[in-house]
C-alpha cells in the first residue's frame with residue numbers, strides 16, 4: 001500500500017494537457033460553450049440563473065509543496081456516506097492500461113472494496129477483439145455483467161495459443177492505433193449496458209468523457225444507432241462535441257455535459273428542465289459515462305517519471321490526474337452507486 005495519494009490535495013488548473021498532438025487550450029467561456037453546443041436553450045437557462053463555468057483565472061490554485069503528497073493520512077479513501085442518491089440509472093466505465101498504476105489509485109481500490117457487489121474490474125486485451133497487437137487493458141465498471149475475455153496471455157489469444165508472436169508490436173502503431181478502442185470491445189461494453197437496462201429504458205445515452213479518437217461514437221453510429229453519443233475531449237478532433245477540461249470542477253462539468261446532451265437530443269423536453277438527472281429518470285434514459293481517463297501518469301512508461309515506486313505522485317501532472325479521478329469517482333458514487341448503499 002502506498003504511503004500517499006493525492007486525494008484532496010491542491011492542484012493547478014494551469015495548462016491544458018499536452019497529451020496529444022494538436023492539444024489546444026479550450027476557451028471555457030459561456031459563449032464558447034453555447035457556440036459549441038449549438039443551442040439557444042442553454043442561453044435561456046443561463047439567463048435564469050443556471051450555474052456557470054468559472055473562468056480559468058478564477059479557479060487557479062498552485063501546488064506549492066509536493067512533499068504534502070507524502071502525508072500518510074492520505075493513503076486511503078473512505079466511501080461516501082449513504083445518501084438517497086438519484087433515481088437516474090447512471091453507469092460508468094473507467095479504462096486504463098492493465099499493467100499501469102491506475103488500478104492502485106486509492107479511489108479505484110475503494111470502489112472495488114466498498115462497492116464489491118456493484119463495481120467490478122475486468123482485465124482484457126485488444127488482441128481478443130480483432131487487433132493484431134496485444135494491448136492489455138483494465139475496465140473498472142458498474143456493469144457487473146460485463147465479462148470480456150481475460151487478458152492475454154492469461155487467456156491466450158489466437159497467436160499466443162500457437163506460441164507465435166503477435167503480428168504487430170504496440171509501439172509500432174501511431175497514437176491513434178494505440179489509443180483507439182477496438183470496435184469489438186466497444187460492442188462488448190455497449191451490449192452489457194443495453195442488456196442490463198433494456199427492460200425499463202426507453203433510450204440510451206453514452207457520454208464519452210475522454211473521447212480521444214472517437215472510437216466509441218464511431219462504433220455506436222455503425223452498430224448501435226439507437227444509442228445517443230455525446231463526446232467530450234480537451235482536444236478538438238473530428239467527432240468531438242465539447243472540449244471541456246475535466247481536471248477542473250470535474251463533477252460540475254460532467255453534469256454540464258449531460259445537460260448539453262439532453263439539450264442536443266431532447267431539445268423540446270429539456271429546455272425547461274433544471275435537474276438533468278431527474279430528467280433522465282423521468283424520461284427513462286439509461287446513461288453510461290465512459291472514461292478512458294488519460295494514462296499520461298499511470299502507464300508503465302509514465303510511472304517511472306511521474307510516480308514513486310509505491311505509486312506516490314511526484315509531479316504536478318500526477319497530482320492533477322489523481323485529483324481529477326478522485327473527483328470522478330466521488331461523482332459516480334453519488335449518481336451511480338449511492339442509491340444502493
Ligand SMILES: [Zn+2]
Nearest residue numbers: 127134152157
Ligand atoms: Zn494476445
